[in-house]
Amino acid sequence: MNVTETLSDGLKRELAVVIPAAEIDAKLAAYMDDLRGRVRINGFRPGKVPVGHLRRLYGRQAMTEIVNEAVTESVRQAVADRNEKPALQPAVEIPDDKLEAILSGGTDLAFSMRYEVLPEIVVGDIKSIKIERPVAEVTEEEVDAEVANIAKSVRPFEPKEGPAAEGDRVTIDFLGKLDGEPFEGGGAEDFDLEIGSNRFIPGFEPQLVGLSAGEEKVITVTFPEDYGAANLAGKEATFDIKVKAVAAPAEVKLDDDFAQRFGLESLDKLKEAVREQISGRYAAASRQKVKRALLDALDETHKFEVPELLLETEVDGIWRQLQADMARSGRTFEDEDTTEEEARAEYRRIAERRVRLGLVLSHVGEVNNIEVSEEEVQRALQDELRRYPGREREIIDYYRKNQGAVAALRAPIYEDKVVDYLLELATVDTKTVSKDELFAEAEEDEAAAA
Known part of the structure; x- marks a missing residue:
């Protein structure tokens, strides 16, 4: 040769x-x-x-x-x-x-x-990286509020005479119309709706207040501009309403008997479980923030040319997802106050960052012999199966036949293990923040990452 x-x-x-x-x-x-x-x-x-x-x-x-x-x-x-x-x-x-x-x-x-070829990657001094880990404490007020929400979600309703009020549940028939013509998906019969639940579009539920069983009413609402169905977004519609029944919420006593409905022996145990659940959400938000800070630091200190084909592949994937999302929502570039050219340029920058950071993390993992075990992959697969109850066999067959799908399960595990390794080397200072600060930052991080 x-x-x-x-x-x-x-x-x-x-x-x-x-x-x-x-x-x-x-x-x-x-x-x-x-x-x-x-x-x-x-x-x-x-x-x-x-x-x-x-x-x-x-x-x-x-x-x-x-x-x-x-x-x-x-x-x-x-x-x-x-x-x-x-x-x-x-x-x-x-x-x-x-x-x-x-x-x-x-x-x-x-x-x-x-x-x-893959570029030569020289990892900088990770120990010189200094980032903050925001943490928020779970308060008793938050735990009590969550328990109250649980009680609200399972409270019974009792038939009520007279007009419906905020918090009552009404059973209704409704038919939505655009320009006097019914539209697909706009009607239902014997539908239970709790007034104030915000399950329907803005302005719908408040117009049910004051109606009694047997009454009928035509209400007018305007769908939000960003409504998921493009044919309804921003449109004014009417709904023919017929009230079948009105029910008021009954009081729920928060005691040990209430906790036992959820398989816990006492109210204190229920509060303990709720506290752990809230703590888990806080920890996830904190993790998102500190990971983002680490990636930002790596992005700042690692500048090198990325393979064009990898970049184009990433750009194409992002762009296809964007177009699918816009098609579903009916949104346009003008709606987002941008142009297609500006959007392409922005998403190309995002793609380049993704590829560069992916190469850095992959290099760190390879050099330090970081691997994903088969047991870890199987746990991820079990988590995936729980998302599709009744379709377990179908999902297992899919992963058995599709190595690319298995790689997709493995990739985030590998990334998180490399991130954990780097966080152990970096200087990470803990900073106590409020709940609002923690989640506001986490939401910003998710938006930036997306």
Whole structure:
């Protein structure tokens, strides 16, 4: 095999590879010799089929397999000999006008291979990174408020005479109309709605206050501009309402008996479980914040050229997701006070950051032998299965057949393990903040990451 470098520009490489016809002919001879001992053809004894006859029958199939295997192996060997790490699988090109001659035999197998190498990454001094970990304490008032919300969600309702008030539950039939014509999905019968729950569009529920069982009313509302259904967003609609029944919430006594409805032995145990649940949410928000700070620091201290193909792949993925989201919401670039060109430029910057940080984290993990165990992957799979009750077998089969999906399960685990490793090296100071500060920052981080 002869390899000649024809391009070396930044991270881009192009090689010309030539495998002499003699090597290909030798592989074909070995292939035919093996086939001769296995094939059964009428009129010939086993192992006695003339090679020329075999070539006429199987020569093209054999050469196709040999050429494919030779290309694959020579690409791997060429990269290994150069001690390079391609960012993606090298692209191979065999000229169309040469392919027929190659498959016919007696001609050198010549092709070009193009790829980009991974950049050399020098990790900076992680110990010099200083970031803050915001933490918020769970107060008794928050625990009590959460318990009260639980009680509110399970409280019974009792029939009520007279007009409905805020907090009451009404059973209604309704039919939505645009310009006097019913629209799809705008109607229901015997629908239970708690006034003040904000389950419906703004302005709908308050207009039910004062209605009694048996009364009818036509109400007018305007769908929000950012409503999910584009055909309704920003439109004024009417709803024909018929009240079937009115019920008022009954009082729920917060005591040990109440806690036992949730499998806990006492009210104190219920409060303890609620506190742990709130603490978990706080910890997740804190983790999001400190991770974002670490990634920002890494982004500031690691500037290098990223492989163009990796960048374009990331940009394409982001752009497809953006277009799908906009199609669902009916939003346009003008609605977001931008243009397609400005949006593309912004998302390209985001994609470049993602690729660069991904390469840095991957390098850190590789150098420090950080790995994801099979047990960790299985736990992630079990979490995924719990999201789709009743479809467990289908989901398991999907992951069994789709290695890319398994890699998608593994990737965030690997990233978090590398982040944990880096956080142990960095200087992380704890800062006590309020609940509002903690979650305001977390929401900003999520928006920036998105």
